Amino acid sequence: MCVALVMGNMIGSGVFLLPASLAPFGWNAVAGWTLTIAGALALAAVLAQLTIAFPEAGGPTGFVERAFGRTPSFMIGWAYWISVWTANVTLAVAAVSFLSIFVPAFGRHMAAATIALIWIVTAINWRGARAAGRFQITTLLIKLVPLAAVIVLIPIAFTRDEPVALTPFPAEGLSLTTVSASAIFTLWALLGFESASVAADKVDRPSVTIPRATMIGTAATGLLYLTVCSAIILMLPAQAVAGSGSPFSLFVETYWSREPALLIAAFAAVSALGTLNGWTLIQAELPATLARQGLLPRWFAQANGHGTPANALVLSSAIATACVILNDNKSTAEMFNFMAVLSTSVTLWLYLACAGAALRLGVAMPVAALGLIYAIWTLWGAGIGVSAMSLILMAAGLPLYWWTQRSSAPAGRE
Template sequence: MTSPAPKAARPLGLAACIALVMGNMIGTGVFLLPAALAPYGWNAVAGWIITISGALALAWVIARLTVRLPQAKGPPAMIAQAFGPWAGFAIGWTYWISIITSNVTIAVAVVANLTPLIPMLGQTPAVGVGAALAILWSVTLLNLRGAQVAGSLQLVTLILKLVPMVVVVVLIAAALGNGSAVIAPFPAEGLAAPAVTASAALTLWALLGFESASAAADKVGDPTRIIPRATIIGTAATGAIYLFVCSGIALLLPMAEAQSASPFAAFVTRYWAPGPASLIALFASISCLGALNGWTLLQGEVPLAMARNGELPGWIGVTDARGTPVRALILSSVFATLLLIANSLQGLVAIFTAMALLATSATLWLYLGCAAAALHFRVAIPAAILGLVYALWTLWGAGPSVSGLSLVLMLMGFPLFWWTRRRTSRLPPAQFPEDAAV
């Protein structure tokens, strides 16, 4: 057991943690989801309710586990306390992979959202991939300046990314108030279970990240008080925004417009003017950039916690004077770079789709483990049961190929864990630096 990070290295307060949760959740998915959900109509509304309910149940589970296990630095450590170090490593390793994969996905999404403004980015794969790599490393360099800088940027980008959401909310209220909009009728045959299931699966990617405050526990001041509040507030607020905005666009726009490449822009054009709609691409890119910043913070914190717990080689856990996990951040971005280059021939859309599916499936193992840990400790039992059922259902819904791949990637980490434990058992404790400067 190691001592917590020094006070100077714990700069994240309640506002920054809420921004981290909401900023990581509001990212690449929301600006395209209305187009994907439009064919499902009211079934998509039911899908949103199921997904938000599952996310809130799991968020409550993580919040209560944070209070029950105050010494655990993040969800993988909670799982380790419940089921042993091998289980904790398996979930932590898979979650680290999901974060790296998410960052590739988000960097690609930033570039994809800029293609209406800079067409060359989408016309030449090499240019688009190069731009994604430049964005990925720019955000990494910013995070190397410390969690306080990253947290400040997260607050700013959250405010900016909420601008188009607020605009759409105002337009929906105005259109319904003056009678200029007609809501799509509820289907006479009622809701269809397959359509509800399909739409719920689509919404899952947009809600990943509610565990972000807990995953950055070592950078949070007073974590047992702040993390539960930030987790619940951030998840509930994001879910409410998504439900109202995405459902409103899908139900108030004609099907052809709702299924356009930019449904937010189509909605603003119809109910306001084309000029403001042209700015949607810029705000979508800012939204993705904010999400990338938050996930980059976590891509350093997760391996840092694992290294301090003796699950990864100790050199990964070395930090600078600000408590920044420099080596973990750089190593994660190197892996992300290799992953992006390996998929560079597929094009932006294909890369985004493949990486988003893998990241979603890999993250589900974390949610499954947290629900099981809560049941083990008899914490928030009703929510844990709901969360467990939801995680199993969505893991199955992700498909055997994707979920199977995430399981294979989990198993691939075990030799490294075995080697690390064998090596550390032969070394004196003094050889494992905790906050040494680099």
């Protein structure tokens, strides 16, 4: 069950557009996947061990508070909230991209369609966690169908009379810079490997089960992604994949036929909607939790009649809408790439802080050192501009935090 929790939260919609982002990298992307899987396993092990050592901490922000204090803990919680609403923009773009195959007008009005989808899912979540949960259940298993279809078609493609034109290995070899640039995209698809650590108090023998489930789930998902994405970017022309709004459908159409390809696009769209729905719930609950902990104003925790943190939900979706409007001049692929890189970069600060907390607290130190190096390396691969922007966004919440602390302090206390 824990393995299912890890894999279910990791397999979202990003992987369905990811081959278009990775196509220009070719074999360098394969190397990027390998390093990313290793780095994710190291970070997953760190989070699992921290959960075992400090089960009462309440997750990543609790680990950081224990190691570095309350202010860094707020910054990490704030960063995670930023990563969620930026990720939701990416998820909405992915869903609209797949739906545009059936409704071409969506592709011509990408920004408007993306904003409409964000608010439709917001309306679903407005009615509470139960309504969001029912919608989530209906989309859970559908997301595996496109991945399974590609895996089945790989050996079939090599048995056809017409040879598969594999992308040749670069004569100059792999480039560390190019591999690093691809790693930020591959990590985007693996975010969520920390899921099992939040259920420590509900797991039988957590000291054994959580590390095992986290490692198995992360490795299995990574291997699945490595196989599927590598097949698409190496078995199809790079230019065609890079320009495709639905790389999975392109692969199925090339090695099967158009009708099943349309079905795959429909499955991918439903998967994107399901993932967007789940993270929309998180984008409301996360700031509400920070508010209940006294890290944000109580306004963020105010709930409607359905028990939904309505203020936090609406504000998060409004910020996501602003992100879409500000990036309206970008193409679908450009908007997806930018928001995916930004979301991953912000999340990397959380992973970096947790690795640093493990080192400071003396937990899983050799692995934590590897995780720290990997997080720094991936931030470098994202580029100075995006990494700096993610740091600025994270620091932007500090005035609100300080105001919250000052307004909640007892009278006469500095």
